[in-house]
Amino acid sequence: MSQPLTMIRPDDWHLHLRDGPVLTTTVGHSAKQFARAIIMPNLKKPVTTTELAMAYRDRILAAIPDGLAFSPLMTLYLTDDTSIEEIKRAGNSKHIVALKLYPAGATTNSSSGVSDIECTYSILEEMIEFNMPLLIHGEVTDPSIDIFDREKIFIERHLEPLTRRYPELKIVLEHITTHDAVAYVEEGNSTLAATITPHHLLLNRNAMLVGGIHPHHYCLPVLKRERHRQALVKAATGGNPRFFLGTDSAPHEIASKESGCGCAGIYSAHAALELYTEIFEAAVASFHGADFYGLPRNKETISLVKRPWVSPESYQFGEEGTVRPFRAGEALDWTLYANLHRTIQ
Numbered sequence: 613m614s615q616p617l618t619m620i621r622p623d624d625w626h627l628h629l630r631d632g633p634v635l636t637t638t639v640g641h642s643a644k645q646f647a648r649a650i651i652m653p654n655l656k657k658p659v660t661t662t663e664l665a666m667a668y669r670d671r672i673l674a675a676i677p678d679g680l681a682f683s684p685l686m687t688l689y690l691t692d693d694t695s696i697e698e699i700k701r702a703g704n705s706k707h708i709v710a711l712k713l714y715p716a717g718a719t720t721n722s723s724s725g726v727s728d729i730e731c732t733y734s735i736l737e738e739m740i741e742f743n744m745p746l747l748i749h750g751e752v753t754d755p756s757i758d759i760f761d762r763e764k765i766f767i768e769r770h771l772e773p774l775t776r777r778y779p780e781l782k783i784v785l786e787h788i789t790t791h792d793a794v795a796y797v798e799e800g801n802s803t804l805a806a807t808i809t810p811h812h813l814l815l816n817r818n819a820m821l822v823g824g825i826h827p828h829h830y831c832l833p834v835l836k837r838e839r840h841r842q843a844l845v846k847a848a849t850g851g852n853p854r855f856f857l858g859t860d861s862a863p864h865e866i867a868s869k870e871s872g873c874g875c876a877g878i879y880s881a882h883a884a885l886e887l888y889t890e891i892f893e894a895a896v897a898s899f900h901g902a903d904f905y906g907l908p909r910n911k912e913t914i915s916l917v918k919r920p921w922v923s924p925e926s927y928q929f930g931e932e933g934t935v936r937p938f939r940a941g942e943a944l945d946w947t948l949y950a951n952l953h954r955t956i957q
């Protein structure tokens with residue numbers, strides 16, 4: 613067995629756990645891998661208030677397997693109707709750490725999202741008072757814009773004016789996919805950061821479209837050209853503290869993915885660190901995310917070993933459903949120590 617790779621246990625700065633019985637699977641997987649995670653609020657009934665977020669947090673805590681420590685960092689879903697009072701409540705709660713901005717209609721469960729960013733200015737000003745970050749799904753919804761260009765155009769049309777107007781607002785551009793986003797964040801000031809997913813580091817759009825349509829590689833923002841993937845790898849491994857890990861693990865019931873109109877989202881929580889380690893081979897963990905959010909750095913360590921295992925074809929997802937994970941039925945090179953029992957010999 614090769615030398616194990618030991619690192620400080622990382623955090624996932626962008627995660628979809630969903631709700632209800634599926635929490636057993638999703639929380640179980642993430643709690644094994646990560647110390648903390650930023651929990652996305654795009655439930656079917658979006659998490660728009662502190663009260664809803666606290667109730668959701670309780671359901672997540674109840675699903676943490678015995679013996680594992682995992683802290684869900686809650687977010688609120690920004691809508692056209694979010695009030696200043698709600699921001700004050702969230703800002704005063706130690707469990708709500710950020711607000712999420714979905715342009716209305718941009719992705720899964722985003723229909724209650726923001727229709728015009730300019731209408732949220734008073735909310736953003738209140739968030740600055742509490743030093744709460746704004747997490748952005750950075751894609752335009754303009755039907756005339758090609759889906760492969762939606763991130764780049766979002767930066768030009770919306771992010772640039774926003775960062776100019778509010779340089780002190782902490783912004784995380786979520787799950788970036790293009791060299792344009794990498795360049796924009798690199799040139800930005802210390803209040804602008806970005807998360808990068810394992811699938812955008814490992815795959816380009818061929819993985820979705822060559823040899824047939826591969827619905828399990830469909831996510832939003834959609835996979836891009838190889839040169840964009842290479843820019844992401846460079847950013848993720850380059851040491852800039854404003855790029856950090858966010859899986860965007862986003863499970864959907866298998867039938868909703870393998871469909872005439874399949875849902876966007878890739879489930880990677882079962883093997884997130886093993887997948888990132890393929891890219892990094894070292895130094896997956898970093899303190900970049902914790903430092904940006906102003907949270908303490910983790911102290912506990914976690915180890916991986918270079919030993920292959922085959923990812924299951926599916927996991928149980930709720931009482932009757934199944935979810936097909938990233939790399940289903942395929943070998944992964946790295947194994948978490950905690951999962952050594954599943955290694956093929």
Ligand code: NCD
Binds near residue numbers: 860
């Ligand atoms: C996410 C989901 O399914 O909730 N889907 C995805 O493709 N990433 C939503 C999102 O983060 O866009």
Ligand code: ZN
Binds near residue numbers: 860862
């Ligand atoms: Zn997401």
